[in-house]
Amino acid sequence: LKAEWEKLKDEPTVTADGKQLELAGNIGTPRDLEGVLEHGGEAIGLYRTEFLYMDSQELPTEDEQYEAYKEVLEGMEGRPVVVRTMDIGGDKELPYLALPDEMNPFLGYRAIRISLDQDEIFRTQLRALLRASVHGRLRIMFPMIATLQEFRDAKAIYEEEKEKLQSKGVEVSDSIEVGIMVEIPAAAVLADQFAKEVDFFSLGTNDLIQYSMAADRMNEQVSYLYQPYNPSILRLINNVIKAAHAEGKWAGMCGEVAGDQTAVPLLVGMGLDEFSMSATSILKTRSLMKRLDSSKMEELVEKALNEATSNEEVKALVEEYTK
Numbered sequence: 001l002k003a004e005w006e007k008l009k010d011e012p013t014v015t016a017d018g019k020q021l022e023l024a025g026n027i028g029t030p031r032d033l034e035g036v037l038e039h040g041g042e043a044i045g046l047y048r049t050e051f052l053y054m055d056s057q058e059l060p061t062e063d064e065q066y067e068a069y070k071e072v073l074e075g076m077e078g079r080p081v082v083v084r085t086m087d088i089g090g091d092k093e094l095p096y097l098a099l100p101d102e103m104n105p106f107l108g109y110r111a112i113r114i115s116l117d118q119d120e121i122f123r124t125q126l127r128a129l130l131r132a133s134v135h136g137r138l139r140i141m142f143p144m145i146a147t148l149q150e151f152r153d154a155k156a157i158y159e160e161e162k163e164k165l166q167s168k169g170v171e172v173s174d175s176i177e178v179g180i181m182v183e184i185p186a187a188a189v190l191a192d193q194f195a196k197e198v199d200f201f202s203l204g205t206n207d208l209i210q211y212s213m214a215a216d217r218m219n220e221q222v223s224y225l226y227q228p229y230n231p232s233i234l235r236l237i238n239n240v241i242k243a244a245h246a247e248g249k250w251a252g253m254c255g256e257v258a259g260d261q262t263a264v265p266l267l268v269g270m271g272l273d274e275f276s277m278s279a280t281s282i283l284k285t286r287s288l289m290k291r292l293d294s295s296k297m298e299e300l301v302e303k304a305l306n307e308a309t310s311n312e313e314v315k316a317l318v319e320e321y322t323k
């Protein structure tokens with residue numbers, strides 16, 4: 001089987017009925033790029049930049065960040081790179097930032113909430129990204145967006161920094177896309193409104209499931225509530241994809257579910273455009289996608305969303321449809 005996957009390394013990602021999909025890799029540092037390319041990744045769907053901050057004793061400078069972003073963009077040779085702005089907080093601590101002690105860190109001061117509050121840190125990151133944008137095809141993504149106002153505020157800061165750089169004569173790409181992670185149920189429910197303003201969505205299922213089920217993703221005792229195929233989760237995901245398409249935008253996924261072999265047939269049926277996962281899942285997912293008929297998967301989705309009542313029932317449906 002491994003040998004069969006190996007042959008797919010340089011092949012495009014198409015379903016049995018000819019539908020083209022994008023298979024991307026998740027990375028934490030520029031060093032991870034090699035693995036994604038070795039496994040035939042067509043893009044970077046999630047660059048978790050918080051490691052730049054966590055691997056350092058102090059805030060990384062604009063130039064340090066610029067070098068890292070440039071390395072990834074150049075390494076991908078014009079293929080898309082989604083860079084997520086700082087997602088600190090929750091379980092990710094930064095000793096030098098003195099984040100508050102909180103009762104519920106996953107519901108607290110984290111990610112875009114910190115970026116909007118301490119905007120100098122955010123502005124530095126955006127300037128590094130804007131300067132690096134000329135070295136490839138950059139997509140910027142904001143994490144943990146709950147409200148449209150947060151997106152608008154973040155986007156306004158981005159536009160301000162872009163204009164300031166350009167007025168100083170710094171070259172910036174004119175084709176940067178700016179999107180959001182959909183990982184808070186409030187954003188998934190309101191996806192139709194977000195879709196009018198963002199360039200793309202990327203579903204963060206690790207957090208989306210945690211927040212939808214009210215079950216801490218780090219707590220083993222409630223891990224049975226991590227139910228990626230539960231119709232409630234599937235309806236949220238489907239809503240986001242349909243909302244994106246209604247506005248001519250694309251929708252991807254960068255949570256663990258994107259590379260889950262039971263979920264992939266469902267996601268193909270829903271019309272997900274981009275799938276981003278750990279490098280080692282890319283080839284087996286391409287192999288699976290080549291065997292799927294997308295119109296048959298649409299039929300599967302119809303049943304999963306409207307007839308199934310549990311995670312287990314959906315799993316059984318997928319097995320029936322992919323036998």
Ligand code: PEP
Pocket residue numbers: 046048087183203204205206207208254255256
């Ligand atoms: C997610 O929440 O699904 C995600 C991709 O982000 P992280 O796992 O870094 O929170």
Ligand code: MG
Pocket residue numbers: 183204206207
């Ligand atoms: Mg997340």
